[in-house]
Amino acid sequence: MQSKKLAPIVLFIYNRPLHTKQTIEALQKNELAKESELFIYSDAPKNSEAQSDVDEIREYIKSINGFKKVTVIKRDKNWGLANSIIDGISSIVNQYGKVIVLEDDLVTSPYFLKFMNDALEFYENEKKVWHISGWNYPIEADDSKDVFLWRVMNCWGWATWADRWQHYERDIDKTFTDFSIKEIKEFNLDDVENFWSQVVDNKEGRVHTWAIFWYATIFKNNGLCLNPVQTFVDNIGLDGSGIHCGTKKSYKDRLNLQKTIGFTDVFDESSLYVEKVKEVIRGTFLNRVKKVIKKIIKGKK
Numbered sequence: 001m002q003s004k005k006l007a008p009i010v011l012f013i014y015n016r017p018l019h020t021k022q023t024i025e026a027l028q029k030n031e032l033a034k035e036s037e038l039f040i041y042s043d044a045p046k047n048s049e050a051q052s053d054v055d056e057i058r059e060y061i062k063s064i065n066g067f068k069k070v071t072v073i074k075r076d077k078n079w080g081l082a083n084s085i086i087d088g089i090s091s092i093v094n095q096y097g098k099v100i101v102l103e104d105d106l107v108t109s110p111y112f113l114k115f116m117n118d119a120l121e122f123y124e125n126e127k128k129v130w131h132i133s134g135w136n137y138p139i140e141a142d143d144s145k146d147v148f149l150w151r152v153m154n155c156w157g158w159a160t161w162a163d164r165w166q167h168y169e170r171d172i173d174k175t176f177t178d179f180s181i182k183e184i185k186e187f188n189l190d191d192v193e194n195f196w197s198q199v200v201d202n203k204e205g206r207v208h209t210w211a212i213f214w215y216a217t218i219f220k221n222n223g224l225c226l227n228p229v230q231t232f233v234d235n236i237g238l239d240g241s242g243i244h245c246g247t248k249k250s251y252k253d254r255l256n257l258q259k260t261i262g263f264t265d266v267f268d269e270s271s272l273y274v275e276k277v278k279e280v281i282r283g284t285f286l287n288r289v290k291k292v293i294k295k296i297i298k299g300k301k
Contacts, residue, residue, distance in 0.1 A: 006036050008098075008100070009067075009100045010102070011038060013041070013043070014043045014057075015050045030113040040071070043080070044078045086168070090168075098120050098162065105236050106156055111258060115261055119261075124161060128223065131159075131214075133154040134154075134156065134159075135158075137231075143272075146229055147226055147262070149224040149227075150270060150273060170210060187219055190278070231256060251280065
């Protein structure tokens with residue numbers, strides 16, 4: 001399904017040499033890597049403590065090969081992750097019409113790029129689909145479906161088109177006031193998760209993030225996001241080493257090694273798979289509660 005020009009890959013890196021190398025090495029093993037253009041955005045150090053790691057990464061990326069072309073954009077000042085991502089995506093997607101986005105802690109399946117490019121082509125003219133996710137929760141798959149559509153945006157390896165991304169805006173006050181109580185509940189996956197807390201954290205200045213506003217943009221435009229049933233991406237950054245990622249949740253699953261994926265042409269949210277994801281989230285929450293209770297009991301002994 002590669003009759004059209006492949007989407008460019010945009011990779012955002014900062015100060016994690018070991019994570020970055022694993023991300024790039026996995027990407028190099030992708031079937032379509034040699035036919036794909038790679039743009040690497042390297043942010044400048046925020047302080048002197050980050051300088052040596054940033055220098056190490058910038059030295060490493062000088063020798064990267066295995067792609068059709070590699071372009072490195074070195075920030076001469078610290079932009080911060082959110083600002084760098086918004087600017088980088090906008091620049092590349094407006095030039096190429098579509099884009100595949102990765103950060104420096106994502107290990108991909110050898111067929112990640114194929115899945116992304118095939119999905120970008122399949123759904124290009126279906127305006128209800130706004131976003132292609134490469135990652136998925138480790139759900140129980142008990143039917144023959146390879147993908148599903150739903151409301152939630154995942155940003156651990158994803159893709160979109162210029163005509164969808166043009167609607168993106170990081171307007172905290174507007175987002176905060178535009179959502180009704182009913183919409184917030186739906187946004188929170190019917191209150192099974194609390195995605196909305198990220199909007200609150202941005203408004204109150206605790207964080208400065210971008211992804212929750214992309215989800216909000218898609219949600220307010222009644223857009224749908226495509227997910228693979230089995231993930232093509234593993235996040236290796238949930239170890240406290242990244243910005244805003246923390247160590248709270250880790251959804252591990254085997255990487256998808258399917259070369260050919262069957263796409264859906266039913267452009268509605270899948271209630272079946274929404275429930276499957278809810279089960280995983282509820283299970284993770286209960287496990288966390290059990291661990292806290294065990295610690296309390298142990299402390300009283």
